[in-house]
Amino acid sequence: MKSVFLRPAFAVAALVAVLASSACSASASGPAGSAAETGSSPGAAGQLVVGVVPSLELGLLKVAEAKGFLADAGVELKITNVDSGPNVVTGVVAGQYDLGYTAYAPPLLAVAQGQPLKLVSNTSTVGEYGTNGGVLVRKDSGIASFKDLAGKKIGTNAPRSLLSLTVPASIRHAGGDPSGIQLVPLPFAQIGKAVHDGQVDAGVILEPFQTKALAEFGDLVNLGDSYRDVLPVGSPGALYFTSAATATAKADTIRRFKEALAKTADYANAHLDEVKAAGGPLAGLSAEQAAKLPLGPFKPRIQAGELDTLTTLMVEFAWLKAKPDLSGFVG
Amino acid sequence: MTAVSDPAHPARAAAGAPPLLRVEGLAKTYRTPAGTHDAVGDVTFDVHSGEIVSIVGPSGAGKTTVLRVLAGLLAPTAGRVLISGVPVDGPPPGVALVFQDYSRSLLPWLSVLGNVTLPLRSARVPKAEAAERALRALASVGLEGKERLRPRELSGGMQQRVAIARALAYQPRLLLMDEPFASVDAQTRMDLEDLVLPLREQYGMTIVTVTHDIDEAVYLSDRVVVLSAPPSAVAAVVEVALPAPRSQTTTKEDPRFGRLRHRVLDLVRRPGAPANTTDTTDTTDAANAAETGDFAIPASPVTERTPQR
Amino acid sequence: MTRRLAAPAWQAVLPVALVLAYQLAASAARDPFFPTLPAIWRAFVTSWTGPGFGRDVAPSLIDLAAGYLLGVLSGLAGGIALGLARRVRAALLPLISFALTLPPVALLPLFLMLLGVGPQMQIGVIAFSVFFTVLINTSEGLRSADPALADLTAVYRIGGLRRLLVVQLPAAAPYILAAMRTCLSIAVLVMVVSEMVGASQGIGAQTLLAQQSFAYEQMWAGMLLLAVLGCLLNALFTLAERAVLRRAGLLPATFAGA
Numbered sequence: 001m002k003s004v005f006l007r008p009a010f011a012v013a014a015l016v017a018v019l020a021s022s023a024c025s026a027s028a029s030g031p032a033g034s035a036a037e038t039g040s041s042p043g044a045a046g047q048l049v050v051g052v053v054p055s056l057e058l059g060l061l062k063v064a065e066a067k068g069f070l071a072d073a074g075v076e077l078k079i080t081n082v083d084s085g086p087n088v089v090t091g092v093v094a095g096q097y098d099l100g101y102t103a104y105a106p107p108l109l110a111v112a113q114g115q116p117l118k119l120v121s122n123t124s125t126v127g128e129y130g131t132n133g134g135v136l137v138r139k140d141s142g143i144a145s146f147k148d149l150a151g152k153k154i155g156t157n158a159p160r161s162l163l164s165l166t167v168p169a170s171i172r173h174a175g176g177d178p179s180g181i182q183l184v185p186l187p188f189a190q191i192g193k194a195v196h197d198g199q200v201d202a203g204v205i206l207e208p209f210q211t212k213a214l215a216e217f218g219d220l221v222n223l224g225d226s227y228r229d230v231l232p233v234g235s236p237g238a239l240y241f242t243s244a245a246t247a248t249a250k251a252d253t254i255r256r257f258k259e260a261l262a263k264t265a266d267y268a269n270a271h272l273d274e275v276k277a278a279g280g281p282l283a284g285l286s287a288e289q290a291a292k293l294p295l296g297p298f299k300p301r302i303q304a305g306e307l308d309t310l311t312t313l314m315v316e317f318a319w320l321k322a323k324p325d326l327s328g329f330v331g
Numbered sequence: 332m333t334a335v336s337d338p339a340h341p342a343r344a345a346a347g348a349p350p351l352l353r354v355e356g357l358a359k360t361y362r363t364p365a366g367t368h369d370a371v372g373d374v375t376f377d378v379h380s381g382e383i384v385s386i387v388g389p390s391g392a393g394k395t396t397v398l399r400v401l402a403g404l405l406a407p408t409a410g411r412v413l414i415s416g417v418p419v420d421g422p423p424p425g426v427a428l429v430f431q432d433y434s435r436s437l438l439p440w441l442s443v444l445g446n447v448t449l450p451l452r453s454a455r456v457p458k459a460e461a462a463e464r465a466l467r468a469l470a471s472v473g474l475e476g477k478e479r480l481r482p483r484e485l486s487g488g489m490q491q492r493v494a495i496a497r498a499l500a501y502q503p504r505l506l507l508m509d510e511p512f513a514s515v516d517a518q519t520r521m522d523l524e525d526l527v528l529p530l531r532e533q534y535g536m537t538i539v540t541v542t543h544d545i546d547e548a549v550y551l552s553d554r555v556v557v558l559s560a561p562p563s564a565v566a567a568v569v570e571v572a573l574p575a576p577r578s579q580t581t582t583k584e585d586p587r588f589g590r591l592r593h594r595v596l597d598l599v600r601r602p603g604a605p606a607n608t609t610d611t612t613d614t615t616d617a618a619n620a621a622e623t624g625d626f627a628i629p630a631s632p633v634t635e636r637t638p639q640r
Numbered sequence: 641m642t643r644r645l646a647a648p649a650w651q652a653v654l655p656v657a658l659v660l661a662y663q664l665a666a667s668a669a670r671d672p673f674f675p676t677l678p679a680i681w682r683a684f685v686t687s688w689t690g691p692g693f694g695r696d697v698a699p700s701l702i703d704l705a706a707g708y709l710l711g712v713l714s715g716l717a718g719g720i721a722l723g724l725a726r727r728v729r730a731a732l733l734p735l736i737s738f739a740l741t742l743p744p745v746a747l748l749p750l751f752l753m754l755l756g757v758g759p760q761m762q763i764g765v766i767a768f769s770v771f772f773t774v775l776i777n778t779s780e781g782l783r784s785a786d787p788a789l790a791d792l793t794a795v796y797r798i799g800g801l802r803r804l805l806v807v808q809l810p811a812a813a814p815y816i817l818a819a820m821r822t823c824l825s826i827a828v829l830v831m832v833v834s835e836m837v838g839a840s841q842g843i844g845a846q847t848l849l850a851q852q853s854f855a856y857e858q859m860w861a862g863m864l865l866l867a868v869l870g871c872l873l874n875a876l877f878t879l880a881e882r883a884v885l886r887r888a889g890l891l892p893a894t895f896a897g898a
Contacts, residue, residue, distance in 0.1 A: 086852040106852070113854040114672050155757070159845070160852035182840045184757050185848065187749060199757040319853065402795050421794075428795040435788035439889025440810045449806060450796035483889045501796065 046253055047076045050240070051088045051097035054081050056132060056207065056293060057124045057238065058101070059279020063271075064264040066278065073260035075253060084158055092117070098246050098254070103238045104310055105162040112314075112324035116244035119302075119330050120254060121261045124237040126228060127296030133163065133206040134222035135170075136195045136213060143202060146223065150176035152201035155186040155194050160319065162310075163204040163226065169313050170226040178317075192217055207293055208285045231309055236302050244328075258300070265298035272297075304330040349416060350377035351537050352401070352505060356410035358562070359396050370396045372562025374410070378505075383531060383538045385548035387599055388558030388566075394541040395431075397558070398509050401539065402428045414505060427498035429508040433490040437482040443469065444478035447497045454501075461500075468500035469493070471533065472526055488519030495526070499534055508540040512547065520544075521579050524551060528577060545599065549573075549591045550582060557598040567598050675857035684861040687846060697865070700842040703759050704831045707766025711827070712820055715771045719778020720804065723812070729779055736776055744769035745833045757838040762831065769830040770823040777819035781812025814890050817881045824877055828870045832862070 052058055061077060064070045070077065080097065082088045085106035092100040093115055100107070107117050135154075137143040143152070149171050156164045168178035186194055191203035192213025202223065205213060214220055240261070242254060268275045272295050280290030304326040314320045359371040370393040378384045386394050399405040401412055403422035412419040414426065427450075430436035437446050444465055451461035469478055472492040482490050491511065498506055512520040524547060531538060542548050548555045552571050559566040571591055573582055582588055659677070666674040675683075688697050722729040722736075744765050751768070755761040789811055793803045809816075835844025847862030849855075885892050 084852075086854070089854070106854075109852070110854045113856075115854065153757075158852055159840070159849045184838055184840050185836070185845070186752070186757065186838055190749065190752055193753070194757055197756060402791075404791055404794055422797060424797065426795065428791075430788060430791065432788065435786055436792050438789075438807060438810070440813075440887070441806070449802075450798060453796065453798040453802050481889055497796075 048098040052101040056279040059275035062278035069260040073256040118247040120240040124296040126235040146170040147174035147176035151180035155200040155203035166226040169230040351380040352378040353413040358409040369562035385552040392558040425504040427503035431510040468496040683857040703762040707763040711767035711770025715774025723779035723782025765834040781815030785811040
C-alpha cells in the first residue's frame with residue numbers, strides 16, 4: 001500500500017535543500033556560535049575565512065595583502081565568494097565564515113531578529129559620486145525621474161537588498177508615492193533584458209552588469225543612483241562583521257585584522273586607483289571599467305548613530321517593526 | 332500438399348454455392364530468438380455458409396494460429412484465406428471473434444451494454460438501434476436485466492455470454508470462436524454449447540470454432556477439421572451427420588455420436604492412423620465418397636502424441 | 641492484512657513523533673532558526689490567512705493549477721502521439737530520457753529569459769516539470785496495454801478516436817494517473833521555488849522574503865504550508881485516483897518511467 005504522504009515529504013525535503021544553502025546551515029551551530037567557542041572554527045591560527053559578496057571595493061583586501069599589511073599583522077585570509085548578503089550572514093551565524101563582507105541591510109536585519117552579530121570594520125562610505133549602481137529604464141518609457149517610478153514594476157536583485165530599500169526611498173524623496181511599486185527579484189544579469197523587453201518598467205542594477213546592459217541595449221538609460229539619492233555623503237556603505245561567538249574565540253586575530261584594515265584604509269584613501277585596479281577582476285570588471293567607477297573613501301570606524309538613516313528607512317518601509325538596538329553590534 | 336477430400340457439405344456443394352470461407356495452403360512460420368518454428372505447414376479447407384465447423388488437433392497444432400489468420404490478425408507465411416471470394420489481408424468486415432479469455436476481451440470500465448454496443452457504435456449503427464440489437468443479443472444468451480452491470484460483477488460463464496452477445500449483436504457473416512468455453516466449468520460449458528446451437532438457426536451465422544474438447548467439437552459441428560501435429564496440415568475432415576436438434580442427453584447417447592467421437596479422438600491422437608470406425612451413415616452423396624474414401628496421411632512422419640486432457 | 645493496518649498507523653505515528661521531537665528540541669535550543677511550533681503557527685496564520693491568502697496563496701494556487709493542467713494536457717497529447725507512433729517514439733526516446741533528468745528548478749533562468757517576468761514564467765516551469773513525466777508514462781501505458789485489446793479493436797474494427805478514448809486511454813489510465821499523482825507533488829515544489837525568482841507575490845516569494853529578513857518562523861510557516869498543501873493535494877488525488885480506477889475495474893499502477 002503506497003503511502004499517501006510520501007511524495008509531499010519528498011517535496012518538503014527538496015525545498016529544505018533549496019533553502020539549505022542559506023538558512024539551514026545555521027542549524028549546524030545550534031545556539032549561535034557554540035561551535036566556534038569549542039574551538040572548531042573554520043580557520044587555522046592567524047587565518048580568517050571570509051565570506052564575501054564580490055564587489056569592487058574588495059580590492060582593499062588585495063591591497064592589504066600586496067602592501068604587506070596583513071602579513072605584518074600575522075593574518076591570512078581565505079576568501080569565499082557568496083551569492084548574496086543574506087547568505088553571507090547565514091554563513092557567519094553558522095560559523096562557516098569567520099568574517100562576512102556585505103552591504104548593511106542583511107546584517108542589520110539579522111541583528112533586529114536577535115542574531116548577536118558584531119561589526120568588525122566599516123569599509124567604504126557613500127562618496128560624492130555615489131556608488132556603482134543605478135536604475136535602468138527604457139528611454140521611451142516616459143520615466144524621467146525617481147518620482148515617475150511610483151506604481152511601477154521594478155526588478156531588483158533580492159527583496160531585502162539595500163537597493164530594494166533605497167529605490168522606494170528615492171521615489172518618496174522625489175515626491176512620489178512608493179507604496180504602489182512592485183519589486184520583482186531577478187538576477188542582475190537579466191535585469192537589462194527584462195527592462196528592454198518591457199517585463200519590468202525599471203531595474204535596479206550594479207556594475208559590471210550596468211555597463212554590459214547599457215552597451216547591449218541602446219534603448220536603456222540610467223535614471224540615477226538611488227543609494228546616493230537617499231543616503232548622505234559619508235554614510236557607511238559596507239562592512240566586515242562576525243558573530244559574537246567568533247568575536248570571542250578569535251578575538252586576537254580579528255583585532256589584528258581590524259588594525260591591518262585600518263592601516264590599509266589610510267593607504268587606500270590616498271591610492272583609490274590601486275584599489276580599483278585590484279578589485280576590478282574580483283567584481284568581473286575590466287581595468288578600464290573599474291577605473292571609471294566611483295569609489296567612496298574608506299572609513300573603518302563608525303558610530304551607531306551613522307546607521308540611523310538606514311534603520312529609520314527600514315522601519316518606515318516596514319522591513320522592521322522597530323529600530324534595533326545597535327549598541328551590541330557596533331560597540 | 333496433402334490430398335484432402337472435398338469437404339463441401341453435399342447439399343450445398345450440389346447447389347453450387349461458392350464457399351463462404353476458403354483456406355488455401357495456409358502456412359505460418361514463427362521467428363523466435365531460438366530459431367524458426369513451423370507452426371502451420373499446409374492447411375486447406377472450405378466452410379460453407381450456415382455451417383458450424385470445428386478445428387481440433389493435438390496440442391501445439393497451431394489451431395489458434397489458423398483462427399488468428401482467418402480473423403486477419405495474423406498474416407500467413409504462405410497460402411491465403413478468402414472470405415466470400417475476397418482475400419483476407421487484415422480483419423475483414425463482418426467477421427466476429429469470441430476470444431478464449433473473456434476476462435481480457437471485455438472492457439472492465441464499460442457496462443455490459445457498453446461492451447456489446449461498442450463494435451456497433453464503431454460501425455456507425457445509430458445509438459438506439461445498437462442498444463436494441465445489444466439487448467436482443469443479451470436476451471438470447473440469457474442475460475436480460477444485466478446490461479447495466481460491469482463485467483466484473485458477473486460470473487465467468489456470464490462474462491463469456493457477454494462476449495458471445497457482443498459477437499451476435501455484431502451480426503457477422505462469419506463467427507470465429509477460439510476455445511470459447513475453455514475457461515468455464517463443465518456445467519456452464521454445456522449450457523453455453525446449448526446456447527450456440529439455436530443461435531446459429533436464429534441468426535443464420537456461419538461458425539468456425541477452435542476447441543480441444545472432442546465431445547464439444549462433435550456435438551456442435553457439421554464437420555470437424557482435424558489438424559496434424561506441427562507443422563500442421565489437415566489430417567482429416569470428419570462429417571458429423573447427427574440429426575438436429577441436438578441435445579446434451581439424446582445426442583450424446585446416440586451410438587453414432589460415440590463412434591464419431593472415437594474416430595476424431597483417434598485422429599487427434601494419431602493423425603496418420605486409419606480410422607477404425609465409419610460413420611455418416613445417412614450421407615450417400617457422391618461427394619461423401621471422398622470422405623469415406625478417407626483420411627489423408629500427412630507427408631511428414633506422424634509421431635505418437637499424448638492425448639489432450 | 642497486518643500490512644494494511646500497519647501502513648496508516650505508521651503514516652500517523654511517524655509525523656506526530658517528528659513534530660513532538662521538533663517541539664522539544666526547539667524549546668530547549670532557543671535558537672532563532674528553530675522557532676517553536678506555536679511561533680510557527682502564529683506566523684502561519686498571519687502570513688497565509690486573511691489578506692495574505694488573497695495576496696500570496698491564491699495566486700500561487702492559480703499558477704499551480706494552470707501549470708499543472710497545461711503540463712498534464714500537453715504531456716497527454718504528446719504521450720498519445722508517441723504511444724501510437726512507434727517509430728517517432730523510438731527516435732525521440734533518448735531526447736525525452738535526457739529531458740527527464742533535467743531539474744526544472746535549475747532551468748529557471750532559461751525560463752525567465754524565454755517567458756519573461758510574470759505568472760507565465762511560473763506556469764511554464766510548472767508545466768515543464770509535469771510534461772515529460774506524463775508524456776513518458778502515457779506513451780508507456782499505451783504501449784504496454786494488453787495485446788488482447790489490440791486484437792479486440794482490430795477484429796471489431798474499432799478505430800480512430802473511439803478506440804483511443806474508449807479502449808486505449810482507459811487501459812493506460814493506471815499509468816497516467818500514477819504519473820499525474822507524482823507530478824502533483826513535484827509541481828507544488830516547483831511552484832514555490834519558481835516564485836523565488838521574478839515574482840513579488842506568492843508563497844515562494846514570501847518565503848524568500850522571510851528567509852532574507854531572517855524571519856525564520858515565517859520561513860518555517862512557508863514550508864509548513866507547502867507540506868500541508870502537498871499532503872492535502874496528494875491525499876485528495878490518491879482518493880480520487882482510487883475511486884476512478886475502482887469504478888473502471890482497474891488497479892492503481894506503481895509509478896513507471898522517470
